[in-house]
Amino acid sequence: MSLTIKLHIATHLNLNLNLHANKVSTSTNYNTKIRPKPIYNPNPLIFKAHTPTMHAVHSSSRLIKSSLIEPDGGALVDLVVPESERASKALKADSLPKVKLTQIDLEWVHVISEGWASPLRGFMREDEYLQSLHFNSLRIKDGSLVNMSLPIVLAIDEETKGRIGSSSNVGLVGPNGGLVGILQSIEIYKHHKEERIARTWGTTAPGLPYVEEVITPAGNWLVGGDLEVLTPIKYNDGLDNYRFSPQQLRQEFDRRQADAVFAFQLRNPVHNGHALLMNDTRKRLLEMGYKNPILLLHPLGGFTKADDVPLDVRMEQHSKVLEDGVLDPETTIVAIFPSPMHYAGPTEVQWHAKARINAGANFYIVGRDPAGMGHPTEKRDLYDPDHGKKVLSMAPGLEKLNILPFRVAAYDTVEKKMAFFDPSRAQDFLFISGTKMRTFARNGESPPDGFMCPGGWNVLAKYYESLQAEEPAKQQAVLST
Amino acid sequence: MSLTIKLHIATHLNLNLNLHANKVSTSTNYNTKIRPKPIYNPNPLIFKAHTPTMHAVHSSSRLIKSSLIEPDGGALVDLVVPESERASKALKADSLPKVKLTQIDLEWVHVISEGWASPLRGFMREDEYLQSLHFNSLRIKDGSLVNMSLPIVLAIDEETKGRIGSSSNVGLVGPNGGLVGILQSIEIYKHHKEERIARTWGTTAPGLPYVEEVITPAGNWLVGGDLEVLTPIKYNDGLDNYRFSPQQLRQEFDRRQADAVFAFQLRNPVHNGHALLMNDTRKRLLEMGYKNPILLLHPLGGFTKADDVPLDVRMEQHSKVLEDGVLDPETTIVAIFPSPMHYAGPTEVQWHAKARINAGANFYIVGRDPAGMGHPTEKRDLYDPDHGKKVLSMAPGLEKLNILPFRVAAYDTVEKKMAFFDPSRAQDFLFISGTKMRTFARNGESPPDGFMCPGGWNVLAKYYESLQAEEPAKQQAVLST
Numbered sequence: 001m002s003l004t005i006k007l008h009i010a011t012h013l014n015l016n017l018n019l020h021a022n023k024v025s026t027s028t029n030y031n032t033k034i035r036p037k038p039i040y041n042p043n044p045l046i047f048k049a050h051t052p053t054m055h056a057v058h059s060s061s062r063l064i065k066s067s068l069i070e071p072d073g074g075a076l077v078d079l080v081v082p083e084s085e086r087a088s089k090a091l092k093a094d095s096l097p098k099v100k101l102t103q104i105d106l107e108w109v110h111v112i113s114e115g116w117a118s119p120l121r122g123f124m125r126e127d128e129y130l131q132s133l134h135f136n137s138l139r140i141k142d143g144s145l146v147n148m149s150l151p152i153v154l155a156i157d158e159e160t161k162g163r164i165g166s167s168s169n170v171g172l173v174g175p176n177g178g179l180v181g182i183l184q185s186i187e188i189y190k191h192h193k194e195e196r197i198a199r200t201w202g203t204t205a206p207g208l209p210y211v212e213e214v215i216t217p218a219g220n221w222l223v224g225g226d227l228e229v230l231t232p233i234k235y236n237d238g239l240d241n242y243r244f245s246p247q248q249l250r251q252e253f254d255r256r257q258a259d260a261v262f263a264f265q266l267r268n269p270v271h272n273g274h275a276l277l278m279n280d281t282r283k284r285l286l287e288m289g290y291k292n293p294i295l296l297l298h299p300l301g302g303f304t305k306a307d308d309v310p311l312d313v314r315m316e317q318h319s320k321v322l323e324d325g326v327l328d329p330e331t332t333i334v335a336i337f338p339s340p341m342h343y344a345g346p347t348e349v350q351w352h353a354k355a356r357i358n359a360g361a362n363f364y365i366v367g368r369d370p371a372g373m374g375h376p377t378e379k380r381d382l383y384d385p386d387h388g389k390k391v392l393s394m395a396p397g398l399e400k401l402n403i404l405p406f407r408v409a410a411y412d413t414v415e416k417k418m419a420f421f422d423p424s425r426a427q428d429f430l431f432i433s434g435t436k437m438r439t440f441a442r443n444g445e446s447p448p449d450g451f452m453c454p455g456g457w458n459v460l461a462k463y464y465e466s467l468q469a470e471e472p473a474k475q476q477a478v479l480s481t
Numbered sequence: 482m483s484l485t486i487k488l489h490i491a492t493h494l495n496l497n498l499n500l501h502a503n504k505v506s507t508s509t510n511y512n513t514k515i516r517p518k519p520i521y522n523p524n525p526l527i528f529k530a531h532t533p534t535m536h537a538v539h540s541s542s543r544l545i546k547s548s549l550i551e552p553d554g555g556a557l558v559d560l561v562v563p564e565s566e567r568a569s570k571a572l573k574a575d576s577l578p579k580v581k582l583t584q585i586d587l588e589w590v591h592v593i594s595e596g597w598a599s600p601l602r603g604f605m606r607e608d609e610y611l612q613s614l615h616f617n618s619l620r621i622k623d624g625s626l627v628n629m630s631l632p633i634v635l636a637i638d639e640e641t642k643g644r645i646g647s648s649s650n651v652g653l654v655g656p657n658g659g660l661v662g663i664l665q666s667i668e669i670y671k672h673h674k675e676e677r678i679a680r681t682w683g684t685t686a687p688g689l690p691y692v693e694e695v696i697t698p699a700g701n702w703l704v705g706g707d708l709e710v711l712t713p714i715k716y717n718d719g720l721d722n723y724r725f726s727p728q729q730l731r732q733e734f735d736r737r738q739a740d741a742v743f744a745f746q747l748r749n750p751v752h753n754g755h756a757l758l759m760n761d762t763r764k765r766l767l768e769m770g771y772k773n774p775i776l777l778l779h780p781l782g783g784f785t786k787a788d789d790v791p792l793d794v795r796m797e798q799h800s801k802v803l804e805d806g807v808l809d810p811e812t813t814i815v816a817i818f819p820s821p822m823h824y825a826g827p828t829e830v831q832w833h834a835k836a837r838i839n840a841g842a843n844f845y846i847v848g849r850d851p852a853g854m855g856h857p858t859e860k861r862d863l864y865d866p867d868h869g870k871k872v873l874s875m876a877p878g879l880e881k882l883n884i885l886p887f888r889v890a891a892y893d894t895v896e897k898k899m900a901f902f903d904p905s906r907a908q909d910f911l912f913i914s915g916t917k918m919r920t921f922a923r924n925g926e927s928p929p930d931g932f933m934c935p936g937g938w939n940v941l942a943k944y945y946e947s948l949q950a951e952e953p954a955k956q957q958a959v960l961s962t
Contacts, residue, residue, distance in 0.1 A: 134872050135617055190865060195683035202676035204685045384671060391615050
């Protein structure tokens with residue numbers, strides 16, 4: 001059974017990005033750059049682009065560029081075929097040997113095509129794969145390094161490799177059978193799974209979610225090449241309006257005249273500790289002299305493990321947090337980061353940060369144990385909780401990004417609110433883990449006052465209630481849907 | 482039982498490096514630099530420095546510098562305490578909490594103290610460890626990266642950590658109980674063994690030699706800090722005369738007026754395929770316009786796995802190869818690289834190359850599957866045989882080193898000699914693996930004519946004969962000695 005909790009967010013007004021009317025040269029003076037003048041709704045959750053306009057955005061990567069931070073490689077990659085060429089490209093794709101994509105492959109196609117992984121222009125060839133695996137970075141033409149900590153690869157099996165034969169291009173077919181795009185000037189090389197897993201996760205223990213879901217069932221070959229996508233990737237799950245491309249985000253930051261953008265990556269519901277942290281970060285940025293810091297609240301929208309809260313529930317929860325005024329809609333943009341989740345700790349947090357550079361964020365908040373999880377076979381965290389921020393602060397290619405380490409927030413039982421942990425009165429603080437939070441929700445209990453805004457908590461309580469309604473024995477299966 | 486095959490190499494003449502007589506400023510013009518004028522023996526195997534002179538060399542790191550390639554970080558690290566300060570330092574060391582070193586820890590002390598790992602000045606602190614593990618490189622003060630692919634760390638157990646307490650310095654005690662040096666401004670951090678192994682080797686399969694010998698039995702903490710060594714590390718195994726420091730090698734290259742130095746790392750006997758390759762490299766360098774390319778034949782002298790040929794046997798074999806004229810003594814320097822072996826393939830080959838930069842080599846020869854071995858639990862190579870040279874050619878911090886990929890040599894059954902493999906007549910070529918070579922030697926058979934010079938082969942045959950003389954059931958134990 002698939003759980004669907006509808007999001008009841010009215011989309012009163014639409015942002016109409018008429019880029020063609022605002023064409024500027026690549027040598028634009030960014031201080032006086034021409035901005036699209038959309039009709040604007042102050043609720044950041046209602047920042048919607050028409051589908052026809054999406055294409056205009058996609059196909060005009062060099063028109064407008066945020067001045068806050070350069071995309072990796074200098075120009076945002078955009079691999080969506082211009083509308084005028086789609087018919088001929090589709091014909092070409094159809095004539096080629098086909099590679100069938102899984103849902104997670106398609107999420108990567110989405111990620112690559114919109115330039116989150118700029119300057120990567122397709123699934124990695126072996127040179128890129130090896131640099132990613134060994135150095136967490138790629139050398140670009142000018143000799144400098146860009147960060148690239150996760151191998152972004154497409155696996156094929158022996159049979160598919162045989163069908164491809166000596167063809168230099170392949171057509172990509174989505175999980176539903178439709179043509180998605182083309183991979184050109186391909187290179188096929190061995191998928192050394194054990195090595196990939198060990199070097200990416202720092203363990204080969206069984207039970208790593210991405211490994212079990214993606215790598216173990218995948219073929220023993222990888223195919224790299226230059227990607228072209230026939231149409232922008234859509235999910236039709238009611239959430240596409242939150243899926244802003246890096247270019248759309250950059251345009252929105254410009255439109256809001258942001259002079260700092262701080263990104264907050266999350267895959268969990270927002271509690272008041274998170275909110276405290278985000279609001280505190282804004283305060284710090286204002287104290288640093290920035291006039292208009294904008295928060296990019298950027299939940300991860302791709303594959304997550306079975307016991308994480310599903311995306312639709314999280315998006316509804318996030319919307320309540322803004323409705324309840326815990327975060328300020330005027331200075332917050334909520335959007336979905338389309339990447340799948342690896343749970344690869346210090347290796348993955350670099351990817352999370354790097355992708356946000358491409359989306360125009362020049363500040364990145366990092367907390368305890370980012371992208372971490374429990375060790376799959378031992379009773380301990382898989383990663384040292386401090387390694388994520390240490391590795392991130394030293395990572396090649398991320399020098400231009402300002403890393404903002406978390407202060408630890410916990411529930412202050414005296415003040416009855418989430419507050420920054422004060423070691424001088426440690427006994428007053430309560431750490432409420434995700435597991436504890438889930439236990440409250442499952443048991444129909446309320447968390448302590450001030451842990452989460454009531455609207456947000458209700459969304460979670462309702463979700464866990466719906467899980468409880470299922471036969472307990474099937475709960476795992478339900479969570480996987 | 483320990484196998485000792487004596488090396489019968491006469492040391493007729495000694496090289497007397499009287500550096501104090503040739504003191505030059507750090508701003509020396511390298512084109513007209515003053516060189517020591519040693520008494521020289523044309524047999525490169527007989528390049529020996531007196532023990533008293535060794536210290537002079539060690540304590541004068543800024544006197545003479547090769548112009549061919551800069552050491553990483555700009556200056557060669559030298560951590561041997563000047564003679565005048567030894568007594569006081571020894572007293573200080575004795576007053577500190579002690580850390581007991583294993584034989585392999587001591588090999589690393591040797592490596593670090595002589596500057597092979599420049600700019601590293603001691604066992605890694607956590608920041609260095611994490612950079613090495615994740616990025617295979619270290620960022621230095623000027624913002625640039627130096628290569629550093631292997632974590633060079635010192636493990637301690639809980640009990641030792643307790644004894645150190647809050648002391649900022651510790652004394653290092655050798656395996657024989659003698660004081661070796663001091664580690665200063667220490668930092669103690671967790672030894673996450675599984676992660677270290679997975680990220681270094683790309684596998685956690687049981688049976689990796691360095692893991693079983695070093696990591697598994699080691700403590701769960703690592704201690705990093707700045708190293709000072711009381712006296713140069715010596716082994717008193719009859720081979721110390723081959724253990725030239727990077728500084729001594731640089732001086733010798735200068736003395737020989739080398740305009741190119743090409744390093745050949747090996748841990749196996751030299752056969753005529755290797756020799757062909759080395760001689761061909763020299764020819765290529767001459768064709769490129771170099772007038773005096775010098776070969777650094779640089780066998781690894783630290784820990785090796787049980788079934789590798791022991792160092793003393795290899796050194797005798799190498800000396801025969803030069804005596805038999807297979808390599809030209811006039812343009813060859815044979816010296817021991819004191820590092821232990823990790824068998825970590827693409828990760829380790831970077832270390833092998835980086836250390837040779839510090840020793841003054843500006844060309845590095847890399848072959849098929851460098852630092853590789855069979856997978857410990859599966860019937861396949863642990864690494865893709867092509868990954869080593871690919872990774873090496875892309876590694877951050879190695880840009881200044883010229884990588885010379887191997888051409889594959891094999892036994893040409895028509896020409897009856899080792900020759901570069903010609904795919905157009907593949908059937909004429911015989912690949913003689915290390916296993917096959919060992920089988921010949923064990924069975925008392927001769928390899929095909931032209932595979933190895935007779936003098937070199939006799940050394941091996943004698944070694945394997947001595948193994949055969951042991952009870953077969955105990956052979957494994959004997960190999961481990």
